[in-house]
Amino acid sequence: MSDSIPFVNYLVLGDDPHLVAQECKACGARFFDRRNACAGCSGTEFQSVDVPTQGELRTFTIVAFAAPGIEVPFVSGIVDCGGTSVRANIVNVEPSPEHVKLGMPVKLTTFPIGKDEEGVEAINFGFEPAA
Amino acid sequence: MASEDVFILGIKMTKFGKHKELDTVDLATEATLAALADGGVTMKDMNIISAGNLMGGALPIAQVIQKACGQTGIPAYNVSNACATGATALRVVGMSIKAGESDFGLAVGVEKLAGAGLLAGGSRKSDGKSWERSGRYGAVAGVDGRIGTDIMPGVFAQIGMEYGHKYGGANFELFAEISRKNHFHSTLNPLAAYTKEMSLEQIMGDIMIAYPNTRPMCSANCDGAAAAVLVSGSKLKTLSQQQQRRAVKVSASILTSDPYEEACQVLPNVNTLTRAAAKQAYEQAGVGPEDLDLVELHDCFATAELVHYDNLMLCEEGNAVDFFKSGATWRTGSMPVNVSGGLQSKGHPIAATGIANVWEVCHHLRGEAGPRQIEGAKVGLAHVIGLASACGVHILESNTA
Numbered sequence: 185m186s187d188s189i190p191f192v193n194y195l196v197l198g199d200d201p202h203l204v205a206q207e208c209k210a211c212g213a214r215f216f217d218r219r220n221a222c223a224g225c226s227g228t229e230f231q232s233v234d235v236p237t238q239g240e241l242r243t244f245t246i247v248a249f250a251a252p253g254i255e256v257p258f259v260s261g262i263v264d265c266g267g268t269s270v271r272a273n274i275v276n277v278e279p280s281p282e283h284v285k286l287g288m289p290v291k292l293t294t295f296p297i298g299k300d301e302e303g304v305e306a307i308n309f310g311f312e313p314a315a
Numbered sequence: 316m317a318s319e320d321v322f323i324l325g326i327k328m329t330k331f332g333k334h335k336e337l338d339t340v341d342l343a344t345e346a347t348l349a350a351l352a353d354g355g356v357t358m359k360d361m362n363i364i365s366a367g368n369l370m371g372g373a374l375p376i377a378q379v380i381q382k383a384c385g386q387t388g389i390p391a392y393n394v395s396n397a398c399a400t401g402a403t404a405l406r407v408v409g410m411s412i413k414a415g416e417s418d419f420g421l422a423v424g425v426e427k428l429a430g431a432g433l434l435a436g437g438s439r440k441s442d443g444k445s446w447e448r449s450g451r452y453g454a455v456a457g458v459d460g461r462i463g464t465d466i467m468p469g470v471f472a473q474i475g476m477e478y479g480h481k482y483g484g485a486n487f488e489l490f491a492e493i494s495r496k497n498h499f500h501s502t503l504n505p506l507a508a509y510t511k512e513m514s515l516e517q518i519m520g521d522i523m524i525a526y527p528n529t530r531p532m533c534s535a536n537c538d539g540a541a542a543a544v545l546v547s548g549s550k551l552k553t554l555s556q557q558q559q560r561r562a563v564k565v566s567a568s569i570l571t572s573d574p575y576e577e578a579c580q581v582l583p584n585v586n587t588l589t590r591a592a593a594k595q596a597y598e599q600a601g602v603g604p605e606d607l608d609l610v611e612l613h614d615c616f617a618t619a620e621l622v623h624y625d626n627l628m629l630c631e632e633g634n635a636v637d638f639f640k641s642g643a644t645w646r647t648g649s650m651p652v653n654v655s656g657g658l659q660s661k662g663h664p665i666a667a668t669g670i671a672n673v674w675e676v677c678h679h680l681r682g683e684a685g686p687r688q689i690e691g692a693k694v695g696l697a698h699v700i701g702l703a704s705a706c707g708v709h710i711l712e713s714n715t716a
């Protein structure tokens with residue numbers, strides 16, 4: 185029985201946590217949500233592909249106001265993972281423009297966000313500076 | 316048979332700001348009656364109405380307006396296209412005139428937004444008793460704030476920062492300076508929600524919402540309405556000299572949505588559809604960016620204004636930072652942008668915005684803008700973009716020549 189579950193369906197846990205995209209078999213467009221068809225070519229066949237866990241921070245913002253339960257300030261960013269764009273929080277870095285830099289190399293990391301009443305822990309992902 | 320030319324015969328916006336005593340119907344009616352009076356026509360002359368309102372619930376706002384100030388049985392189109400709602404209403408009426416179905420039409424946008432907090436893209440749910448997946452990502456809790464941000468100041472901050480990363484030179488101070496320009500411009504606009512000049516220090520030192528957008532760099536949530544009466548070219552010829560002289564030609568009316576591109580479902584791409592709309596608009600109007608005397612563009616955040624200089628081709632591709640630094644977009648510059656004060660200072664009652672910015676341009680083209688008149692303005696462009704996404708571009712030309 186599993187004591188932890190991924191926060192979203194496209195996160196795979198285990199020894200080598202990574203993201204999985206749905207790739208259109210016809211045009212190669214990649215998506216993270218449940219698909220009916222492809223937004224690029226209307227194709228309906230998809231295959232699961234692993235997304236590289238290393239990437240480059242293409243843009244970010246430091247959010248100072250958020251819904252209850254969300255710690256602020258936090259860094260939101262878009263990471264270019266070898267040509268696949270991924271939206272995530274940038275973690276394990278001080279949330280200030282002095283420390284978060286456009287173009288900086290980052291890598292995927294996972295962390296628990298809480299347990300439900302049955303003790304099952306939900307694991308989320310983010311990207312952290314890659315040394 | 317050639318399709319009809321379309322002209323704006325009458326147009327008005329209400330004062331933007333907090334209207335404690337006025338509800339959605341009051342504001343919409345005020346703008347509607349003022350636009351009809353401005354055009355020298357009445358509700359009985361209208362052959363079509365199209366209207367939008369996003370925050371007032373599921374009101375069929377076009378019929379609500381008719382019930383408030385004139386039920387004549389004409390077709391009513393209720394439109395919803397986020398921040399491009401007003402532009403969409405305008406375009407629906409214009410299409411009907413072009414198609415030869417209507418001589419006159421009315422477009423209205425209205426919003427009660429004062430006091431609204433941050434506008435988020437998605438809904439949030441609290442963590443439940445046991446994890447349960449929902450939505451298209453199969454998330455066990457709300458993704459906003461846990462996997463990036465949905466709040467608009469954050470989304471548009473990323474859009475501006477991405478431009479900075481791609482081309483360099485854009486930093487906090489530059490974005491704040493764009494905001495300083497628009498707040499300065501608004502001091503000449505009595506209908507703006509805010510009319511106070513702000514220093515760079517005040518703007519940068521204000522409350523940070525989503526870096527690099529501080530509070531005054533975000534569009535001002537406020538109440539307001541705007542309405543326009545459109546007329547066909549052939550009908551206009553039968554009207555008075557004064558009506559003809561004040562009429563403003565709609566040389567281009569374009570609406571686009573966002574085409575698929577890598578990453579566009581991860582961070583909205585506001586560039587593709589704006590550039591496409593601008594290109595089509597210039598072609599349709601037979602003018603180029605160099606012919607524009609003023610531009611009202613969708614500065615929902617200071618970070619957005621920068622990218623739209625480029626998208627609307629007001630500058631060379633990749634050159635928006637230098638273009639702004641040259642002073643071109645101040646009211647005294649070669650390409651005045653947002654002389655109304657823009658969304659940051661004039662305010663942004665969402666569904667009204669796409670008609671209010673057309674009103675601003677018309678005001679100058681008619682030579683009626685008083686102390687903030689851009690002298691000799693003959694051609695102007697109004698741009699809006701609503702996320703998810705829709706982009707409206709209108710090119711307007713004075714009819715006095």
Ligand SMILES: [Zn+2]
Pocket residue numbers: 208209210211212213222223224225226227
């Ligand atoms: Zn495809």
